[in-house]
Amino acid sequence: xxxxxxxxxxxxxxxxxxxxxxxxxxxxxxxxxxxxxxxxxxxxxxxxxxxxxxxxxxxxxxxxxxxxxxxxxxxxxxxxxxxxxxxxxxxxxxxxxxxxxxxxxxxxxxxxxxxxxxxxxxxxxxxxxxxxxxxxxxxxxxxxxxxxxxxxxxxxxxxxxxxxxxxxxxxxxxxxxxxxxxxxxxxxxxxxxxxxxxxxxxxxxxxxxxxxxxxxxxxxxxxxxxxxxxxxxxxxxxxxxxxxxxxxxxxxxxxxxxxxxxxxxxxxxxxxxxxxxxxxxxxxxxxxxxxxxxxxxxxxxxxxxxxxx
Numbered sequence: 273x274x275x276x277x278x279x280x281x282x283x284x285x286x287x288x289x290x291x292x293x294x295x296x297x298x299x300x301x302x303x304x305x306x307x308x309x310x311x312x313x314x315x316x317x318x319x320x321x322x323x324x325x326x327x328x329x330x331x332x333x334x335x336x337x338x339x340x341x342x343x344x345x346x347x348x349x350x351x352x353x354x355x356x357x358x359x360x361x362x363x364x365x366x367x368x369x370x371x372x373x374x375x376x377x378x379x380x381x382x383x384x385x386x387x388x389x390x391x392x393x394x395x396x397x398x399x400x401x402x403x404x405x406x407x408x409x410x411x412x413x414x415x416x417x418x419x420x421x422x423x424x425x426x427x428x429x430x431x432x433x434x435x436x437x438x439x440x441x442x443x444x445x446x447x448x449x450x451x452x453x454x455x456x457x458x459x460x461x462x463x464x465x466x467x468x469x470x471x472x473x474x475x476x477x478x479x480x481x482x483x484x485x486x487x488x489x490x491x492x493x494x495x496x497x498x499x500x501x502x503x504x505x506x507x508x509x510x511x512x513x514x515x516x517x518x519x520x521x522x523x524x525x526x527x528x529x530x531x532x533x534x535x536x537x538x539x540x541x542x543x544x545x546x547x548x549x550x551x552x553x554x555x556x557x558x559x560x561x562x563x564x565x566x567x568x569x570x571x572x573x574x575x576x577x578x579x580x581x
Contacts, residue, residue: 274441276449305530312354315552318529319363322548326540328364329528330402333339334553337372341382344375348386351375355393367394368402368431371414380413384420391425400452405431407460408467415442422449429495431457434478435467443481450492454526455481456499475505482509486516489523499549503535510544 308318312333317331331354338344351367358365369390375383389399394401403418405411418430431450432439436458443453457474458467468474478500485496486509496511506525513523524545527536539546 275499285472307529308550310554312350312357312552315550316357316361316363319365319546320361323364324408325537327536328366328547329529330366330547330549332368332549332551333373334551335373335452336406337377338372338375339377341375341378343470344373344378344383344386347373348389350472351390352393355397357398358399359397366400366402366547367545368404369419370404371408372406372410375491376410376413376417380417382418387417387421388425391421391428395425395427400427400429401425402452402454403428403430405433405456405458408436408462411436411438415446417453419449429454429497431499432481434481435462435474437449437468437477439465439477440481440484443484447488447492447494450494452495452497453485455485458504475502479508479512483512483516486512486518486523489520489581490516495524497524497526497547501527501531501535503532506535506539566581 308314312331315329315331319331319572322329333347333350333354335347337348347369351369354367367390371383371387376388387403389435391401400522403414405414414430418428419426430446431454432443434455434457436442443451446453454476457478468477484503485494485498488494489496498506500506509523513520520543522545524547526547526549527540529548529550536546
């Protein structure tokens with residue numbers, strides 16, 4: 273996928289960089305492009321401003337691969353408190369989380385218990401919880417997890433990644449449970465036998481799966497969300513939706529906070545559903561590097577902040 277992308281993905285897992293890069297003031301300034309702050313209160317305030325423009329959001333507390341169940345318990349409690357905050361503040365937002373943040377590496381059953389508590393709390397205020405997909409080593413267990421929780425929690429969805437060669441089959445195997453799916457390209461470093469390494473192939477697969485999802489929206493009324501900032505792909509999804517006769521209000525896009533705000537407004541003004549993903553938390557470094565790797569041109573923004581330091 274390119275040398276710069278590979279370097280950024282390598283950097284997302286480098287311990288020395290993890291311990292040093294977040295301390296640089298210019299990196300923290302550049303980070304503001306992608307997240308409003310490290311605290312939930314920052315995400316709430318950003319959501320209030322976006323809600324005024326008719327744009328709901330999706331909250332993600334950053335962090336993954338916790339090593340103790342006590343940490344997972346704390347994360348669970350944080351999300352339970354979050355739904356109380358959402359209710360009190362009367363904001364329009366959903367939640368998206370990684371399963372390794374609630375103990376998947378330590379105990380499948382316990383993490384399922386925690387997740388079901390979170391989903392039930394969401395349901396009590398008519399809210400929704402997305403399961404983020406992680407690296408390919410977690411794909412099987414994440415899909416199994418989703419199948420189990422979907423039986424009792426209709427207000428849940430799962431993320432699928434178009435850069436994985438297996439994803440079309442994974443989607444096919446989920447259709448019998450009427451899944452809620454968010455389709456993204458994927459932002460982890462994977463070997464070529466597992467993932468497409470050419471951007472054109474990733475994009476081609478994205479649109480192939482998108483067409484399947486659009487057909488399912490039309491025929492089976494499933495919820496499908498398209499997470500992308502690629503204007504060509506967005507345009508092609510709009511064209512395919514019109515061809516299949518999927519109405520605008522059945523078509524939903526997710527975009528990251530601060531990325532292509534004019535396109536976000538356009539989609540809303542044209543009657544499409546749009547939600548902005550807002551991440552927060554102190555464990556932002558790996559996430560931030562993967563965001564840069566998704567579009568290495570964003571590195572220019574970081575360098576600009578370095579020059580202006």
